[in-house]
Amino acid sequence: MAANLEEFLLSPAVWQPQSSGAAVRLKHALGPLGVYTAGSTLLRTQWEAGGGKLPTHLIDLTAIPGLDRIAVQNGELIIGATARLNDCSSHPVVMERAPLLADAIRQIAGWSVRNQATLGGNAASRVGDAVPALLALDACLVWHDGEKQYTEHIAEWLSVQNWPGMLEWVETRDTIGLRLLTSIRIPLPDEYTTKQTRRWFAYHKAGRREAFMPSLVTAAVAAEVGEDGAFADIRITAGGGRTVPLRLTEAERLLRGRRPEAAALRQVHEAVREQYVPEPDPFATDDYRKLTLANLIAAELWKRK
Amino acid sequence: MALNRETSGNRWRIRPDGPGKVTGGLAYLTDLSAPNMLHGLVLRSPHAHARIAEVRTEEALALPGVHAVLTHADVPGLNRFGIAHPDHPVFCEERVRFVGDAVAAVAADSAELAMEALARIEVDYEYLPVVSDPELAMREDAPQLHERGNIQHRNDYVRGDVEAAFAASAHIVEDTYETPRQMHTYMETEGGLFVPEADGRLTVYSATQHGLMDRMQLARILARPEADIRIVSSPIGGSFGGKDELNVQPYGALLALACGRPVKLHNNRFESVRAGLKRHPMRITMKTGVDAGGKLLAHRVRIVSDAGPYSTLSAEVLNFAVEHTLGAYRYEAVEVRSFCVFTNNGMSGEFRGFGGNQALFALEGQLDRLADKLGIDPWELRRRNLRQRGDPGPFEQPIAQTDGARQVWEALPASRLWLERAEAAAAAEAAPAAPTASAAPAAPLGMTPDADLRSASSGTAEAATLQLPWLKIGYGASFVMHGAGLGVGIPDPAGGRLTLAPDGKIEAAFGYEEFGQGLIASLEQMLIEKFGFAGSDLRLVVGDTDAVPDSGSSTASRATSMMWQALERMREPFAHSLLQVASRVLVLPKERLRIGEGGVCDAASGERLLAYRELAQSAAEPIACETSFSYPASPVERVGAHYLYTYCSVGVKVEVNTLTGRVRVLDQFHAVAAGPVVNPQGFLGQIEGGASMALGFTLTEDAVMNSGMYLTRNLDSYLVPTIAEQRGRVEVLPIEELPDGDAHGPRGIGEVGSVGLAPAIAQAVFNAVGKRVSKLPIDPAELQEVPDIVKEGSCPV
Known part of the structure; x- marks a missing residue:
């Protein structure tokens, strides 16, 4: 352990920038010594377990006005990065227009954690339980690089290999690790246009107990179902444990334009087991997790019949 | 009459410590602090097995604000503790034998300084091979953890000619049962405040289950008269056996006396997991034979118990397990061989149920398997073999006689849960439906736990869920005869x-x-x-x-x-x-x-x-x-034999989700024959609370180790049941009647609630999906299936 006692005894300095731009500029200035935080729930579990150093500087995002705002704008649901998980899942607009996300959030950790933790933090961890839902909802991430804001599709971001973990950001000098997630944008269907399809969602988190557990498998489905019961469009996503969530494209392809009849279910079941390659978990085999995912997705589709 | 708030009338009282605990106003001993107090920490081995080449403490001691750094050289008395067999080093001298082993301890002005001081203690280790499998540890060529060898204790019990009895058996079943390294998971982790008094005495404010035993052990370590030590040990935020043995007390006491100032120690959860006791993982192999009429003839048992590195009460737990692998039944001949084995895994020790939990899971599993072979109801098989009033105990020792066994046996079929089960079975028989997509394997009670049974359940919400073909319902029961008191041969x-x-x-x-x-x-x-x-x-x-x-x-x-x-x-x-x-x-x-x-x-x-x-x-x-x-003891020589017993029957209803293999317990019934109910709220709390621990033992809890290192280091991976697991109903029926002239009064109920649930759940799972579970916690992968809705040629309903 570092021998500088004075430094060791100092608690982290907490900075409270008043804008996203100021936060990112602070991060640029502090470099590896500073770390963004809001609810701090994930960071705290990591440093309590001895897996991460207590940072010297905490950049507290919760003082930034409006960063926790939840609103509908231009046909999109916009959720600020520091919106608390419980505030998201109980927000009337989220409950009504994005019930899949509300479902997913209610499965994250325990009630007290959800009172502190933020949607931005869950998303930024890349393996949070909300991420499969956001991916299924075709969400976009809004970043601030210190000068400007820009938007990135969540699928694009998730496809980046070797993304550093939250605490590793402390160490990294890579500029991509310096940017800040400011909000999440979820496209909403036009509620005033009469459509021939209806939306359908499903979310599952399976772990080693009923609640407040790390996930072994998470699955999210968002679909447009035609009057004939066939899927006009469907997105199926999967995560679980340390697995970075992905779209199960082969299963989606098999279902597009089809009803979930027995033959389709069989093919989907097989395709899911084929495409899903979970990161290893010490408490469950890959085979168990693949079969769990395939079973849960097939069962949800069967219930739609 | 079921025990609850309503049926208890004005005997249902608000407990005197209730308001303080509910409001958080009550201070536990680990909440105490004293003026001028120092903070203590223990340096523990990072290795499961290593030789200590050298320990250098100078740098830590040189740190301003650090007042003491102690090692084995600073222990004035016996550098060992252990309630029954003191072989656990306070500080290791030449060798560490598990990841919780203590090498040094420090006291400093603040917790942060103490942590820094720990980091500055240098220990040179030479790695030694890790002994993590008790079976391998018993081999002669295994690295020996102690001079006396790796077998800490053996206890055999043989009666009759077991080979002849097997030869005469019409049916024989054999299986090996494995149970988890369960953690007590008390809310308050180990800790305390240690105060050297002006008059030279030492006051220890730290939890234990036996203050006078702590006083004796500390006197031995400190080389002081017992009268110079005062132990204040209640209230305690949970123990379940886990705080009966010393934990932080030797370090707190030594540091406080070395510094002449109060010292506080309080394990965080990580340290509690690492250093604390767990339930002994046991591997129990049983071979049991019956005649064609279902009479038990032969019962052969082999128990291998993982003690971890030191003794504490491992021998006593093994003795208890031996007695309870025989349990409530009569046999022509029995043979039990048992071994308690030292390993470099975490410390095992006393835990609610005391070896009975592991034993009963195996024993009741055998009865259920035999009933299946015989084609009779498992409960009927128990009736045919139960000890009768007047019979001796499991070791053929005289016991205090009651009608408890008969009473709890009769209570189960008369229970609401078993009547529901009978109705469901009758409904299934009356309407033998076409096989559905989810046809279950043959169920031993002539029931088909599929759609027919589901349609018989009441309640629209439940019925609606149960239409899902991958949810299977099953019922199971177990019979408990659990001894109380320390048993023959131990001062009580x-x-x-x-x-x-x-x-x-x-x-x-x-x-x-x-x-x-x-x-x-x-x-x-x-x-x-x-x-x-x-x-x-x-x-x-x-x-x-x-x-x-x-x-x-x-x-x-x-x-x-x-x-x-x-x-x-x-x-x-x-x-x-x-x-x-x-x-x-x-x-x-x-x-x-x-x-x-x-x-x-x-x-x-x-x-x-x-x-x-x-x-x-x-x-x-x-x-x-x-x-x-x-405490009354049986007049026999057999060490550990009990005299007073509590009898229980436990019935459960479970739902198995074959998509995930996960089991939910929907309903529980516990009949408990333990004499008069002293305190209705306490009685209910003990049975419900014990059952909740058993639920974790059965479904989610295991302190998983790999080569002597914990993989479950905290409560985010060691999973105790939450309220979500406990949504099911729990009905408790006390049977208070004792024979005329009984002088012993209320029997013990502190442990029985934790004993019978696991085998009942295992049987209910079999009843639901036709699969035998013999390893706990239940691995969902064993119960998971590819659903019929995606099987070739299936016709989804």
Whole structure:
């Protein structure tokens, strides 16, 4: 352990920038010594377990006005990065227009954690339980690089290999690790246009107990179902444990334009087991997790019949 | 009648420690601090097995604000602890044998400084091969962890010719049962405050289940007279056996004395997991034979128990397991071989149920498998083999006779849950539906736990869920005969004291501990109901070695029974003394007086004549009464054999989700024959709470180790049941009747609730999906299936 006692005894300095731009500029200035935080729930579990150093500087995002705002704008649901998980899942607009996300959030950790933790933090961890839902909802991430804001599709971001973990950001000098997630944008269907399809969602988190557990498998489905019961469009996503969530494209392809009849279910079941390659978990085999995912997705589709 | 708040009437009382615990107002011992206090920490081995080449403490000691750095060289007395076999080093000298082993301890001005000091202690280790498999540890070529070898204890029991009995058997089943390394998971982790007093004594504020035992062990380590040590040990935020053995006390005591200042130690959860005790993982192989009529003939058992690196009570736990692998049944011939083995895994030790949990999971599993072979109801098979009134105990020893076994056996078929099960079976039989997509394998009770059964259930929500073909329902039961008390061969003292204190309070002093089980609530209730005192008349004194008599330990389901016995013994003499003095003061014949609320009353009118405060002031000498006796033991030589038993039957209903293989317990029934209910709330709490621990043991809990290292280091991966697991109903039926002339009163109920649920769930799972579970916690992968809805040629319903 570092021998500088004075430094060791100092608690982290907490900075409270008043804008996203100021936060990112602070991060640029502090470099590896500073770390963004809001609810701090994930960071705290990591440093309590001895897996991460207590940072010297905490950049507290919760003082930034409006960063926790939840609103509908231009046909999109916009959720600020520091919106608390419980505030998201109980927000009337989220409950009504994005019930899949509300479902997913209610499965994250325990009630007290959800009172502190933020949607931005869950998303930024890349393996949070909300991420499969956001991916299924075709969400976009809004970043601030210190000068400007820009938007990135969540699928694009998730496809980046070797993304550093939250605490590793402390160490990294890579500029991509310096940017800040400011909000999440979820496209909403036009509620005033009469459509021939209806939306359908499903979310599952399976772990080693009923609640407040790390996930072994998470699955999210968002679909447009035609009057004939066939899927006009469907997105199926999967995560679980340390697995970075992905779209199960082969299963989606098999279902597009089809009803979930027995033959389709069989093919989907097989395709899911084929495409899903979970990161290893010490408490469950890959085979168990693949079969769990395939079973849960097939069962949800069967219930739609 | 089921036990609950409504049926208990005015016997359902608010426990005296309830408001403080619910509001958070009550201070536990780990909440205490003292002026001028230092913070202590223990340096523990990072290796499961290593030789210590050198320990250098100079740098740590040189750090300003660090007041002591201690190693084995600083232990003035015995550098060992252990309730029964002191072989656990306070500080390791030359070798560490598990990841919790202590090498040094520090005291510093702050917790952060103490942590920094730990980091500056340099220890050179030479790795040694890790012994993590108890079976391999028993081999002669295995690295030996102790001079005496790796087998800590053996206990065999043989009666009759078991080979001949197998030869005569019509059916034989054999299986190997494995149970998890369960953690006590008390809310309050180990810790305490250690205060050197001005008069040279040491006060230890730290949880234990037996203050006088801690005092003896600390005196031995500190090389001081026991009288120089005071142990204050209640209230406790949960123990379940896990705090009976010493944990932080040696370090706190040594540091406080070395520094001459109060020292506080409090394990965080990571350290608690690493250093603390766990339930012994056991591997129990059983081969059991019956004749064609279902009579048990032969029973062969082999137990291998993983003790971890040191003894603590591992031998005693093994003895208990041996007795309870025989359990409530009669056999022609039995043979038990058992081994308790040292390994470099985490420490195993005392845990609620004390080896009975592992034993019963195996034994009841055998009965269920045999019933299946015989084609009869598993409950009927138990009836045919149960010990009858008048029969001896499992070791053929004399036991206190009751009708408990028969009573709890009869209670199950009459229970609401079993009537529901019978109705479901009848409905299934009446309408033998076409096989559905989810046709289950043959169920042993002639039931098809599929759509037919589901349609029979009531409640629309439940019925709606149950239409899903991958959800399977099953029922299972188990029979428990659980011994209480420490057993033959172990000193098992009991006793208590009643005093009319100078301030007029009736002081009841017992050497027991309140760790959440409701001990003081039960003591209060007995004093109110047996004597007629009011709650406000009483002062209950527990958990302070300076203030209590030797009552023995608060373990082995014994404390409430022994308090009841002690009060029985003291009732007449104490009441007599009080009334005699009152009679003199009031100038009234003693016969006209009785004990009442707030004071001595007129026996006829109930009018209060003399407040206890006035009585105390009038007494020439203190009015006191003390009793001392022993827990009743069977008059045999067999070490560990019990004399008093509690009987239970446990029925459960489960739902298996074959998509995930996960099991949910929907409903539980517990019939408990343990004599009179002393405290309804406490009784219910013990059975429900024990069942909740058993639920974790069965479904989610295991402190997983790999080469002597914990993979589950915290409560985010070691998973105790949450309220979501416990949504099911729990019905508790106490059977209070005891035979005429029974002198022993209420039997122990502190452990039984934790014993019977696992085998009942395993049988219910079999009933639901036709798969036998023999390893706990249940691995969902074993119960998971590819659903019929995606199978070739299937026709989804």
